[in-house]
Amino acid sequence: MLTATQVERALDALGDPTRRAVFKRLRKGNRSVREIADGMSVSRPAVSQHLKVLKSAGLVVVRVEGTRRLYEVDPRGIEAIRNWLNGFWEETLVAFKQAAERESTKPRKPQ
Amino acid sequence: MNQMPFDPNSVRKIVSVKAAPETAWRVFTQNMGTWWPLATYKIGKAKAIDVVLEPIVGGSWYEQGDDGTTCQWGRVLAWEPPTRLLLSWDVSADWQPDPELQTEIEIRFIREGKNNTRVELEHRKLDRYGVRRDQMRRIFDTEGDWGKLLALFGQLAETFNSEV
Numbered sequence: 306m307l308t309a310t311q312v313e314r315a316l317d318a319l320g321d322p323t324r325r326a327v328f329k330r331l332r333k334g335n336r337s338v339r340e341i342a343d344g345m346s347v348s349r350p351a352v353s354q355h356l357k358v359l360k361s362a363g364l365v366v367v368r369v370e371g372t373r374r375l376y377e378v379d380p381r382g383i384e385a386i387r388n389w390l391n392g393f394w395e396e397t398l399v400a401f402k403q404a405a406e407r408e409s410t411k412p413r414k415p416q
Numbered sequence: 417m418n419q420m421p422f423d424p425n426s427v428r429k430i431v432s433v434k435a436a437p438e439t440a441w442r443v444f445t446q447n448m449g450t451w452w453p454l455a456t457y458k459i460g461k462a463k464a465i466d467v468v469l470e471p472i473v474g475g476s477w478y479e480q481g482d483d484g485t486t487c488q489w490g491r492v493l494a495w496e497p498p499t500r501l502l503l504s505w506d507v508s509a510d511w512q513p514d515p516e517l518q519t520e521i522e523i524r525f526i527r528e529g530k531n532n533t534r535v536e537l538e539h540r541k542l543d544r545y546g547v548r549r550d551q552m553r554r555i556f557d558t559e560g561d562w563g564k565l566l567a568l569f570g571q572l573a574e575t576f577n578s579e580v
Contacts, residue, residue: 381456388453392554392558393556394427394556396457397453398537400451400453401444401451404450404451405433405533408435408442408447409433
């Protein structure tokens with residue numbers, strides 16, 4: 306269960322402007338530290354450090370491809386923030402409503 | 417609009433569903449794993465792949481992990497298809513199974529017209545969380561902590577502006 310504490314960690318992580326810029330550079334998909342750092346005014350080690358914080362905040366996942374470490378946005382982190390805003394039961398009931406309405410529009414099985 | 421009085425020990429939610437109560441009941445009780453937000457709302461260490469609600473009073477309500485483990489959430493206290501379901505929610509404030517907790521979730525499926533159901537959910541007896549009641553109530557209802565998020569959006573907007 307992603308608790309409020311974890312969500313707060315995610316929000317805190319995004320509170321830093323440079324880290325936010327790093328996070329935004331991941332929106333278009335996988336990237337290596339070098340690709341992220343290119344065109345930014347911060348060093349690669351600094352970018353690595355920011356990625357580490359984003360990863361521990363549940364916002365970023367890392368994938369190893371050969372010798373490359375590729376970073377990408379973790380959709381679960383975004384989902385957790387959204388859930389946290391809506392509240393547990395609000396989110397759960399909206400999901401239920403969508404499922405029940407999908408089921409209701411299915412052709413009825415012969416009895 | 418129903419304006420319900422604030423009750424510190426209870427959270428109430430109403431949702432209108434375009435489906436008959438029978439369908440709503442079936443999806444709620446039999447297919448919970450297809451809609452429950454398992455990516456975030458689960459308690460086990462394993463990746464959760466299903467939620468099971470045993471269709472009998474006294475039955476278990478649990479999540480199933482991809483490694484075969486299960487984690488109990490609560491029990492069925494009343495089973496009255498297709499109108500009323502009463503469950504216990506026995507998950508502690510630290511998101512661990514706690515059979516002694518026994519908060520209650522009542523779900524009512526009320527027919528409204530031909531193909532519509534008003535689903536009312538009440539999560540009550542939150543006083544059983546003791547000193548953490550208010551914290552848990554916020555999680556179940558809504559965090560309501562918009563201040564922090566608005567501040568963040570403000571910063572994001574500034575970042576976008578400075579990129580031009």
